Amino acid sequence: MPVNDNESTETRHIKIFDTTLRDGEQSPGASMNLNEKLEVAQMLVELGVDVIEAGFPIASPGDFEAVREIAQTVRGATICGLARCAEKDIDRAWEALKGAPQPRIHVFLATSAIHRQFKLKMTTDEIVERAIAGVTRAANVCDDVEFSPEDAARTEPDFLCRVVEAAITAGATTINIPDTVGYTTPTEFHARIKMLIDRVPNIDKAVISVHCHDDLGMAVANSLAGVQAGAGQVECTINGIGERAGNCSLEEVVMALRTRSDFYKVDTRINTQRLVPASRLVSSTTGMSVQRNKAIVGRNAFAHESGIHQDGMLKEPTTYEIIRPEDVGFAKTDLVLGKHSGRAALADRARQLGFQLTGEQLQAVFERFKDLADKKKEIYDGDITALIQQQISGNNQAEWSLVDYEVRNSRTSTPTVKLTLRRGDEEHSAEVNQGDGPIDAAFWAVEQITGMKVVCKDFQVHSATLGRDAQGETTLEIEYNGKTYRGIGVSTDTVEATILAMLNAVNRIAAETENASEA
Numbered sequence: 001m002p003v004n005d006n007e008s009t010e011t012r013h014i015k016i017f018d019t020t021l022r023d024g025e026q027s028p029g030a031s032m033n034l035n036e037k038l039e040v041a042q043m044l045v046e047l048g049v050d051v052i053e054a055g056f057p058i059a060s061p062g063d064f065e066a067v068r069e070i071a072q073t074v075r076g077a078t079i080c081g082l083a084r085c086a087e088k089d090i091d092r093a094w095e096a097l098k099g100a101p102q103p104r105i106h107v108f109l110a111t112s113a114i115h116r117q118f119k120l121k122m123t124t125d126e127i128v129e130r131a132i133a134g135v136t137r138a139a140n141v142c143d144d145v146e147f148s149p150e151d152a153a154r155t156e157p158d159f160l161c162r163v164v165e166a167a168i169t170a171g172a173t174t175i176n177i178p179d180t181v182g183y184t185t186p187t188e189f190h191a192r193i194k195m196l197i198d199r200v201p202n203i204d205k206a207v208i209s210v211h212c213h214d215d216l217g218m219a220v221a222n223s224l225a226g227v228q229a230g231a232g233q234v235e236c237t238i239n240g241i242g243e244r245a246g247n248c249s250l251e252e253v254v255m256a257l258r259t260r261s262d263f264y265k266v267d268t269r270i271n272t273q274r275l276v277p278a279s280r281l282v283s284s285t286t287g288m289s290v291q292r293n294k295a296i297v298g299r300n301a302f303a304h305e306s307g308i309h310q311d312g313m314l315k316e317p318t319t320y321e322i323i324r325p326e327d328v329g330f331a332k333t334d335l336v337l338g339k340h341s342g343r344a345a346l347a348d349r350a351r352q353l354g355f356q357l358t359g360e361q362l363q364a365v366f367e368r369f370k371d372l373a374d375k376k377k378e379i380y381d382g383d384i385t386a387l388i389q390q391q392i393s394g395n396n397q398a399e400w401s402l403v404d405y406e407v408r409n410s411r412t413s414t415p416t417v418k419l420t421l422r423r424g425d426e427e428h429s430a431e432v433n434q435g436d437g438p439i440d441a442a443f444w445a446v447e448q449i450t451g452m453k454v455v456c457k458d459f460q461v462h463s464a465t466l467g468r469d470a471q472g473e474t475t476l477e478i479e480y481n482g483k484t485y486r487g488i489g490v491s492t493d494t495v496e497a498t499i500l501a502m503l504n505a506v507n508r509i510a511a512e513t514e515n516a517s518e519a
């Protein structure tokens, strides 16, 4: 690999294509509801991404609705929908996207020998024909068409050049080169992008994009190698979430390009001060926590523990910091609000944390904030994030809500939970005397009232902040009728947090059942 292909002194612009809402959502357990997707999409606009891949419209009515709603309401970025090389997929994607000021249809078809032989059962000629047909159909309705030869990194070079040339001739304006299974290496991927630039005669009619997965931990390095070779778009996700080991992490690739702009000589439109809020929003929305030592956005990313480092930092921060924490959005202080704060301060803090609340949401969060302020002296970012997250994850439209509960428990007796829930105007109560502890008993009580028998697949309680009076944040995954649902609940009492998390998940099931019966 040459030291740097870009001998020009001009700065090239790299488009950031965010696929948190599509490939990111393919992370097991990371499904988001409509409100959550809208919230993330708004944040992505604020962050300054060029393209938002909002979903895969044919996949489900929920995916279709999310892409449609984002296309109708979110402004300031290209809105993209994914489609297989199939007429019904492309038509459905367009149905969801039309009306957006800058729509993009993203058509994909696998090209590698393994995928051709075992998955698609198609010959090379059939693949080329199908790619041309798909891109042509998309280009007939939409000016902006992206084509991805899936598993391009493992596709025979001659065949890859042939498919790419055909797709551009058919009307593709972006050619995305995916390393679908995270198999390539930086040197190899650089050579592959360079090969396409050198060999495909009409390549200058399209923007080359890279889409790298992290199976060998090289997604960011491979994407950077692609940029170095001439790619003009990087596909990535917040916190690197995505199928299996995930995708190229947006915050890492953006900060690498920016911090080493002396080397890459490129820029992006990203407002880097929104990176930490975006990371927190996606983490709390998907329930996928960020490891402490994660580059750029992890809690320890700018923590200096050892004496020699601290000494250096005190003398001159650049001795040990290549990025200023405030440049990626770490707040200087974590202590924020108290019982005398008003709505304006809360809304402002919410915005800094990455949430754009509607008036109704702000009011609901404010009421819970005041309740919390009566219980807790100091309210931290973690508390506010937890309250907001619970609000936007659907509890505002809850079918079931908590009225009251009472717990009796001791080391020697079976726990008892008396629970009252509200559904519409009616209250429903149950008293159970079973389970391994009060949390288990609370599960039984919710099941008894709602009539939903679920299997708990994952259950975690985190402290939202520090201190004895910290709120407990319960996140859980339950299985119902073969599908997994996520729930989040927050309270200074972990039994209450568990009941709220359970109701959050139950309400997702109820909303989905309602949507399915309406469709």
Ligand SMILES: CC(=O)SCCNC(=O)CCNC(=O)[C@H](O)C(C)(C)COP(=O)(O)OP(=O)(O)OC[C@H]1O[C@@H](n2cnc3c(N)ncnc32)[C@H](O)[C@@H]1OP(=O)(O)O
Residues within 6 Å of the ligand: 023, 026, 056, 058, 059, 060, 083, 084, 085, 086, 108, 109, 110, 119, 120, 150, 180, 243
């Ligand atoms: C690399 C990626 O990330 S690709 C995106 C992956 N994302 C997802 O799959 C999430 C959403 N997917 C879904 O909801 C479903 O798979 C659906 C709705 C798209 C399709 O569901 P089903 O019709 O039941 O098909 P199923 O998922 O079992 O199999 C996929 C079919 O699509 C075909 N296919 C796969 N990719 C493509 C493509 N790019 N173009 C055309 N056909 C394709 C497969 O060969 C298979 O066809 P077959 O049933 O004739 O063998």
Ligand SMILES: CC(C)C(=O)C(=O)O
Residues within 6 Å of the ligand: 023, 108, 148, 150, 151, 176, 178, 179, 180, 181, 211, 213
């Ligand atoms: C749909 C394509 C671009 C994809 O996600 C992949 O190949 O990883």
Ligand SMILES: [Mg+2]
Residues within 6 Å of the ligand: 023, 178, 180, 211, 213, 243
């Ligand atoms: Mg992918």
